[in-house]
Amino acid sequence: KAKSYLEPDSTELEIISYLNDNFDNVILVTNSNAALELGWVKDYENVKAVLSCTAIESIPFILTGQVNPSGRTVDTFAADASKSPAAQNFGDYQYVDENGELTKYNYVTYEEGIYVGYKFYETAAAEGLIDYDEVVQYPFGYGLSYTSFDAEIADTQDDGQKITLTLNVKNTGDVAGKYVPQIYFNPPYTDGGIEKATANLIGYEKTELPEPGESEAVTFEIAYEDMASYDSDKIKSADGAYVLEAGDYQINLCSDSHHVLDTYIATVDTDRIYDDAHEGKRSSDDQTATNHLDYAKGNVTYLSRAGHFANYEESIAGPTDFTMPEEAKENYASVVTFDASKYDDADAQMPTTGANNGLNFQDMAGVDYDDEKWDSLLDQLTIDELKELAGNGTFHVVATSSINLPYIYETDGPTAVNSFFTGKFGTAFPAPIMVASTWSKELAGRFGTCIGNELCDFGFTGWYGPGMNIHRNAFSGRNFEYYSEDGYLSGCVAVAEIVAVRKLGIIPYMKHFVLNDSETDRARGICTWSTEQAIREIYLKPFEMAIKEADANGIMNSKNSIGSRWIGSNADVQNTIVRGEWGFKGIIGTDSLDAVSEYYENQNEAVRAGTDKMLCMSYGDDYWADESAGTVIALRNAAHHILYALSNSDAVDVHTGLPVWVYKFIAVDSIIVILLAIWEVFTIREYLAKKKETTEE
Numbered sequence: 242k243a244k245s246y247l248e249p250d251s252t253e254l255e256i257i258s259y260l261n262d263n264f265d266n267v268i269l270v271t272n273s274n275a276a277l278e279l280g281w282v283k284d285y286e287n288v289k290a291v292l293s294c295t296a297i298e299s300i301p302f303i304l305t306g307q308v309n310p311s312g313r314t315v316d317t318f319a320a321d322a323s324k325s326p327a328a329q330n331f332g333d334y335q336y337v338d339e340n341g342e343l344t345k346y347n348y349v350t351y352e353e354g355i356y357v358g359y360k361f362y363e364t365a366a367a368e369g370l371i372d373y374d375e376v377v378q379y380p381f382g383y384g385l386s387y388t389s390f391d392a393e394i395a396d397t398q399d400d401g402q403k404i405t406l407t408l409n410v411k412n413t414g415d416v417a418g419k420y421v422p423q424i425y426f427n428p429p430y431t432d433g434g435i436e437k438a439t440a441n442l443i444g445y446e447k448t449e450l451p452e453p454g455e456s457e458a459v460t461f462e463i464a465y466e467d468m469a470s471y472d473s474d475k476i477k478s479a480d481g482a483y484v485l486e487a488g489d490y491q492i493n494l495c496s497d498s499h500h501v502l503d504t505y506i507a508t509v510d511t512d513r514i515y516d517d518a519h520e521g522k523r524s525s526d527d528q529t530a531t532n533h534l535d536y537a538k539g540n541v542t543y544l545s546r547a548g549h550f551a552n553y554e555e556s557i558a559g560p561t562d563f564t565m566p567e568e569a570k571e572n573y574a575s576v577v578t579f580d581a582s583k584y585d586d587a588d589a590q591m592p593t594t595g596a597n598n599g600l601n602f603q604d605m606a607g608v609d610y611d612d613e614k615w616d617s618l619l620d621q622l623t624i625d626e627l628k629e630l631a632g633n634g635t636f637h638v639v640a641t642s643s644i645n646l647p648y649i650y651e652t653d654g655p656t657a658v659n660s661f662f663t664g665k666f667g668t669a670f671p672a673p674i675m676v677a678s679t680w681s682k683e684l685a686g687r688f689g690t691c692i693g694n695e696l697c698d699f700g701f702t703g704w705y706g707p708g709m710n711i712h713r714n715a716f717s718g719r720n721f722e723y724y725s726e727d728g729y730l731s732g733c734v735a736v737a738e739i740v741a742v743r744k745l746g747i748i749p750y751m752k753h754f755v756l757n758d759s760e761t762d763r764a765r766g767i768c769t770w771s772t773e774q775a776i777r778e779i780y781l782k783p784f785e786m787a788i789k790e791a792d793a794n795g796i797m798n799s800k801n802s803i804g805s806r807w808i809g810s811n812a813d814v815q816n817t818i819v820r821g822e823w824g825f826k827g828i829i830g831t832d833s834l835d836a837v838s839e840y841y842e843n844q845n846e847a848v849r850a851g852t853d854k855m856l857c858m859s860y861g862d863d864y865w866a867d868e869s870a871g872t873v874i875a876l877r878n879a880a881h882h883i884l885y886a887l888s889n890s891d892a893v894d895v896h897t898g899l900p901v902w903v904y905k906f907i908a909v910d911s912i913i914v915i916l917l918a919i920w921e922v923f924t925i926r927e928y929l930a931k932k933k934e935t936t937e938e
Contacts, residue, residue: 388414429488651703689741728782746891815851
């Protein structure tokens with residue numbers, strides 16, 4: 242009872258002790274999607290290797306040397322995972338009322354700020370807070386091979402906006418193998434200034450398969466603006482902004498997050514503040530990034546690097562006030578507190594509905610999002626059709642007769658096609674954490690192609706995946722469904738997968754957007770408190786990369802809240818950041834809406850705040866009953882997002898009319914009717930024959 246599930250139990254240790262005492266060469270295989278606590282391995286001298294593997298079929302090929310392993314850890318393997326800063330405020334926390342009684346309102350505090358995973362361990366070691374070798378068993382990005390490599394920075398080109406590094410990687414061992422050179426940057430830090438970690442992954446690649454003695458050149462391009470930190474505390478910006486502070490930036494070639502092989506020093510002469518008053522927006526943004534989530538900070542003491550982490554004990558101790566702050570109460574999103582005036586223009590005019598403009602959905606393929614032709618198509622939709630498109634979105638998009646929109650199928654499954662609604666199930670691919678552990682963008686793309694082809698073969702257009710939340714700590718219940726503790730690595734894997742499935746006409750609903758980094762109380766509107774810097778630099782990062790680099794056109798939002806506002810009703814994130822700053826043009830749908838969450842997941846409020854489609858277990862149009870101008874405008878905007886995404890998918894090639902399952906039911910019903918008719922004919926004939934016989938007698 243004193244142990245966690247990340248440690249071996251007594252029976253497992255007895256088995257390992259027996260093997261260690263009776264065999265000279267023991268290999269431990271861990272079949273787990275969590276970063277296990279493996280510090281005890283060193284106590285068994287005959288345990289010579291640890292193989293982390295969930296793809297069991299590959300084990301014989303690895304152990305016999307037919308395959309040279311080249312994976313890397315996607316999380317830090319700590320000696321004691323329960324002592325990470327994130328683990329101190331992780332689990333079930335409930336607010337109390339004025340009488341000290343527990344309420345149904347839950348919360349979690351991301352008090353570690355930006356210091357998640359290796360970003361904490363590397364920085365804490367640099368500041369003297371921890372003894373790294375005692376605290377960390379295996380670093381982030383760590384992995385062994387049957388061969389060895391040397392890597393160095395062979396050439397550098399730096400124009401002040403972009404750095405191009407050319408590496409030389411040489412196989413110095415005895416067998417062919419692959420290597421993963423990793424690039425981390427260590428930015429200049431001012432005590433008490435903008436929070437910064439000493440190690441931040443900004444690039445990685447996987448080599449081909451160089452033979453012993455062979456070398457391979459690997460090139461990286463690093464934009465200076467990508468090393469900017471987000472100044473959510475407004476230390477150097479009036480309204481919050483990305484800031485590239487003056488000073489020396491160490492660009493480190495590493496074998497993992499802890500071991501530096503070579504370094505290039507990039508110098509920034511003056512602060513570059515990416516706001517409208519200084520440098521303007523970053524080149525990757527559509528609009529300038531400024532603070533929009535100040536309320537998410539709450540009444541929390543966040544871990545700070547200032548004074549060599551002087552507030553460490555205070556920050557990890559957790560909250561002392563268990564009442565919901567008054568500001569949070571005022572901002573709490575629920576069915577009871579919904580106020581349309583927060584979203585609607587009082588002078589809004591009722592849009593046109595039910596027009597006869599002669600357009601079909603298929604006519605919109607390739608039409609730009611802002612083209613006036615969309616207004617003509619949207620004018621054709623009736624109010625009832627608008628309600629159906631937004632409200633009736635459970636694993637499908639409904640057929641809509643006024644625009645000839647066919648019935649569109651969607652399915653769940655980040656690792657496989659899992660459709661309980663259609664009874665179609667596909668290949669069980671390795672879990673996302675294992676795909677990420679390859680550190681191979683090529684393999685991630687191949688996975689996207691494989692599952693994309695199955696989705697096409699089964700007739701699905703929407704895919705509820707990939708899962709892209711962060712392994713905030715090793716105890717999260719969904720780490721298997723997400724990639725890593727690092728936002729950049731997660732983003733790179735997601736980009737490769739999404740590019741592949743988008744080529745096949747599939748809409749990937751990347752999920753669960755956002756801060757759904759644990760399972761506890763996630764379906765109860767849990768209030769999630771964090772700094773905007775941490776939200777942007779870590780938790781939003783993979784979604785941002787997927788939108789900007791892979792043209793992702795689908796999002797599934799989550800059940801939790803940012804601060805005290807459910808993400809589905811949070812226009813600051815969905816409309817201002819995602820659609821405004823990042824230029825997202827696509828569908829935002831909900832996770833499953835059910836009776837448990839009805840009190841805070843208000844569908845009317847959601848559609849006004851940028852959510853387009855509801856994954857409801859029991860659809861009803863009560864939420865749209867007012868049919869006011871604000872409601873119809875919001876539904877029309879949602880329809881625009883839905884139809885635009887579909888017009889850039891394989892939906893334009895789907896057969897129009899009733900869905901296949903309806904035809905099947907019609908066919909079965911028809912057969913039954915025919916059989917009944919035949920039976921009735923024979924029954925009547927038999928009756929008449931018997932009647933005639935009786936009459937003759």
